[in-house]
Amino acid sequence: MKTLVPEEPDWLQHRVTRIDDAEDDRLAPYRNVRERDLVGREGRFIAEGKVVLNVMLSNPAFAVESLLILENRLAGLTQQLKLCPPDVPIYCVSREVMDAIAGFPMHRGILAVGGRNAPHSIDALIDGMPDKALAVVLCGISNHDNMGSIFRNAAAFEADCIFMDETSCDPLYRKAIRVSVGAALKVPFAREGSIETIVAKLQTAGFDIFALSPAGITDIYDAKPSRRVALLLGTEGEGLPKLLLEKLKTVKIPMSGSFDSLNVATASGIALSRFSRFSGL
Amino acid sequence: MKTLVPEEPDWLQHRVTRIDDAEDDRLAPYRNVRERDLVGREGRFIAEGKVVLNVMLSNPAFAVESLLILENRLAGLTQQLKLCPPDVPIYCVSREVMDAIAGFPMHRGILAVGGRNAPHSIDALIDGMPDKALAVVLCGISNHDNMGSIFRNAAAFEADCIFMDETSCDPLYRKAIRVSVGAALKVPFAREGSIETIVAKLQTAGFDIFALSPAGITDIYDAKPSRRVALLLGTEGEGLPKLLLEKLKTVKIPMSGSFDSLNVATASGIALSRFSRFSGL
Numbered sequence: 001m002k003t004l005v006p007e008e009p010d011w012l013q014h015r016v017t018r019i020d021d022a023e024d025d026r027l028a029p030y031r032n033v034r035e036r037d038l039v040g041r042e043g044r045f046i047a048e049g050k051v052v053l054n055v056m057l058s059n060p061a062f063a064v065e066s067l068l069i070l071e072n073r074l075a076g077l078t079q080q081l082k083l084c085p086p087d088v089p090i091y092c093v094s095r096e097v098m099d100a101i102a103g104f105p106m107h108r109g110i111l112a113v114g115g116r117n118a119p120h121s122i123d124a125l126i127d128g129m130p131d132k133a134l135a136v137v138l139c140g141i142s143n144h145d146n147m148g149s150i151f152r153n154a155a156a157f158e159a160d161c162i163f164m165d166e167t168s169c170d171p172l173y174r175k176a177i178r179v180s181v182g183a184a185l186k187v188p189f190a191r192e193g194s195i196e197t198i199v200a201k202l203q204t205a206g207f208d209i210f211a212l213s214p215a216g217i218t219d220i221y222d223a224k225p226s227r228r229v230a231l232l233l234g235t236e237g238e239g240l241p242k243l244l245l246e247k248l249k250t251v252k253i254p255m256s257g258s259f260d261s262l263n264v265a266t267a268s269g270i271a272l273s274r275f276s277r278f279s280g281l
Numbered sequence: 282m283k284t285l286v287p288e289e290p291d292w293l294q295h296r297v298t299r300i301d302d303a304e305d306d307r308l309a310p311y312r313n314v315r316e317r318d319l320v321g322r323e324g325r326f327i328a329e330g331k332v333v334l335n336v337m338l339s340n341p342a343f344a345v346e347s348l349l350i351l352e353n354r355l356a357g358l359t360q361q362l363k364l365c366p367p368d369v370p371i372y373c374v375s376r377e378v379m380d381a382i383a384g385f386p387m388h389r390g391i392l393a394v395g396g397r398n399a400p401h402s403i404d405a406l407i408d409g410m411p412d413k414a415l416a417v418v419l420c421g422i423s424n425h426d427n428m429g430s431i432f433r434n435a436a437a438f439e440a441d442c443i444f445m446d447e448t449s450c451d452p453l454y455r456k457a458i459r460v461s462v463g464a465a466l467k468v469p470f471a472r473e474g475s476i477e478t479i480v481a482k483l484q485t486a487g488f489d490i491f492a493l494s495p496a497g498i499t500d501i502y503d504a505k506p507s508r509r510v511a512l513l514l515g516t517e518g519e520g521l522p523k524l525l526l527e528k529l530k531t532v533k534i535p536m537s538g539s540f541d542s543l544n545v546a547t548a549s550g551i552a553l554s555r556f557s558r559f560s561g562l
Contacts, residue, residue: 051541149544156536156543181541221560254559255437260332260462262437263430266550269543273551278535279502 012078016069016092022100026091029113030068032103033174045172047112047185050077055182056112057083062185063115064088070098070109077110116172120190122198125161126205128188134275135207135230136268138164139195139240147171148179149265150233155183156269157276162189163198163230195232195244202230209248211240212271214261216252220274223251231271236264293359297350297373303381307372310394311349313384314455326453328393328466331358336463337393338364343466344396345369351379351390358391397453401471403479406442407486409469415556416488416511417549419445420476420521428452429460430546431514436464437550438557443470444479444511476513476525483511490529492521493552495542497533501555504532512552517545 019027033046044065047056056062057080066089069077074092084090098106129135136159141147147169154162162171168191170176171184199209208226212233232248234240253262253270262270273279300308314327325346328337337343338361347370350358355373365371379387410416417440422428428450435443443452449472451457452465480490489507493514513529515521534543534551543551554560 149547152541152544153547155540158537183540219561253554254561255554255557256439256559259436259464260433262550263433266430266434266547269547270551270554273534273536276536278537280500280535 009078012074012081015081015084016074016090018071018092020094020097022093022097026066026089027068027093027101029065030101030111033106033111043116045114045116045177046174047114047177047182048106048174049108049110049178050080052177052182052185053077053080053110053112055185056114059185061117063117065113065115066091068093068098068101068111068113070095070106073109114185119192120161120188122163122190122192122201125163125188125190126201129160129205129228132227132277133160133207133229134158134272134277135160135202135228136162136272137195137198137202137209137230137232138162138168139232139234139244140165140238141168141233141235141264144169144173144176145179146263146265147173148176148184150268151176151180151183151187151189153265153269153272154187155180157272157278159187159272159276162187163202164189164191165195165198166192195241199232199244199248210251210271210275211245211248212253212267213239213245213250214252214255216250218249218251219254220251220271221254223249225275229275231268231275233264233268233271236261290359293355293362296362296365297355297371299352299373301375301378303374303378307347307370308349308374308382310346311382311392314387314392324397326395326397326458327455328395328458328463329387329455330389330391330459331361333458333463333466334358334361334391334393336466337395340466342398344398346394346396347372349374349379349382349392349394351376351387354390395466400473401442401469403444403471403473403482406444406469406471407482410441410486410509413508413558414441414488414510415439415553415558416441416483416509417443417553418476418479418483418490418511418513419443419449420513420515420525421446421519422449422514422516422545425450425454425457426460427544427546428454429457429465431549432457432461432464432468432470434546434550434553435468436461438553438559440468440553440557443468444483445470445472446476446479447473476522480513480525480529491532491552491556492526492529493534493548494520494526494531495533495536497531499530499532500535501532501552502535504530506556510556512549512556514545514549514552517542 207228207230488509488511
């Protein structure tokens, strides 16, 4: 094996496998990361960046399959790479090879392939929830940035889990994981069924559901939370289905009447901050 | 002029100038929008999308120089285009010409060039502020998404203005305007000088400055706002300068100790919601 860069300790040089051919089969899972739908079909996800790598490697629940690191990023990752199980290959490539594999300029230079755990069912997640609980429920969230931000907020305010209907996008898509700074790998979630099914199951389990809407009846700062709260958020454009809103307690974040409503991820942060155990309620 | 699409009313067909040559000089301001720094140098900005166009055309303070609309978007914009002053050219192009001019696939298909107004000075903005006021102060915010989101939140909670130091990025950059859903064109801002200068001037003007920090001393839900509040936010990575934090009241958003802090834009939303006049304080 050829020497990588002079600053690298000996162990790292021996731990890492250098690959100079972008066509090498071992790199197949990383090919065309942006276009490819690794999701579901292959039971894997792609993670990128140092922060997310930290989360993956410090959480034994995730089966890390391999890492792909740009040669000049190795030296800054010694701490992380020490945590990498010895049977997980660490591939190292040049900038040219990295960009050729990824299919676009991959500035971060840190990628990993992980195996997905079996998805949670709504029922299993509800069964495992504590007596005092805070859940987030998402309806039709199709933007990966928003999905990632909502997970980040849920982790920051220690929501117990996130339920989302089948029309919501996949939180384990690369960009959603990145924006979540790894929270998509930490906060338990279920993504199945219709929003009506999720709401019905949560109500049966004793959750008080607060549907966030710019036209909500109660100010979130006046709403009295019970022991089990579920915050329901819909898309920014269409909002939550009218029929559903009519059957639920609706809450609003008090704000200017003359401006477009808040971004849904920001709204989730404000509502989570208000209803989390950290707010002193 | 040739007929555009059958659904267009007569007036629109006569109002719009079709251009079939991507090299046409009238399209020069739109060339390579992504790479070019239209900012400052030419005293202009580029806006994109229907929501932002609405804001521009309904606010006479902005000198709209021209619009560039994809042919198949015209029919959905009749309301907006009626508001467009008669001396402002509305150019219409095919998908091919649009992408060739922009330099990348321009999905939204709605662009406008506006003239920048003279920038506000810190002093002028402070002089114009009401007795009871809420300001946002930004230090080193270099990400255009975050900048845009902070403006959106400031508009939603009716902050009076935003001050930012000279190391913060330009809120009138195309992407920041888009993410702000036009708020970057509405909320008055000053971008000049060091953060120390801004803070000193606000203190002289009687502002109580709350510096947001994960290590802040006071919980934002316990902080007592005075009549003039300025919320100071720094970058996510480095946070606010230590020397500055030592001299100011620091506040924190109460959250999990085991997770990466919030995104700065989300933090701005939570703090603005807490300190805005809508919170009932």
